[in-house]
Ligand code: ADP
């Protein structure tokens with residue numbers, strides 16, 4: 001059974017048709033890349049399957065069932081704009097992720113911040129980070145506690161070369177863990193790892 005089934009999803013913003021009749025399945029254990037240029041509807045599609053946006057028509061199923069909050073909790077995710085708490089530090093932000101997801105422990109918070117090279121600044125507020133650092137924290141949140149299901153929208157945006165190398169390693173580690181990973185990108189390097 002596929003992890004995610006997308007069936008005939010369409011979405012318009014007024015006159016702009018962002019998605020038309022999109023259907024495909026995401027197999028369990030895959031690293032699934034959605035490649036497409038700017039404006040091709042990647043963020044719109046991921047926002048729909050993460051229940052942030054409503055489709056005009058079509059359905060999707062997580063784990064063969066109509067999506068619920070409980071399914072959603074199993075999925076580590078990152079959407080286009082990192083929406084973390086601005087006045088909280090990296091550690092405080094991840095403690096909230098820990099509470100909501102029910103995954104991981106305090107040690108995992110420090111481990112994931114090391115993985116994304118943010119450990120030195122772990123006690124600085126999110127609002128004081130550069131764009132690339134914000135993106136690193138958003139990645140840390142998506143992969144925190146090694147979720148079995150991860151959805152990331154252009155995770156490489158604003159990352160430098162080192163950050164991108166770390167991201168590729170992270171995706172490889174998720175794959176080795178048996179996780180299913182969905183990534184949108186316009187950079188083919190990130191898919192097929
Ligand atoms: P991608 O993530 O692939 O760059 P998007 O899903 O962001 O693409 O956008 C797909 C299309 O929908 C684009 O034409 C974009 O202009 C349009 N669009 C996205 N969000 C909005 C919005 N909030 N209001 C109006 N149009 C939007």
Ligand code: MG
Pocket residue numbers: 042043044080153154
């Ligand atoms: Mg996008």
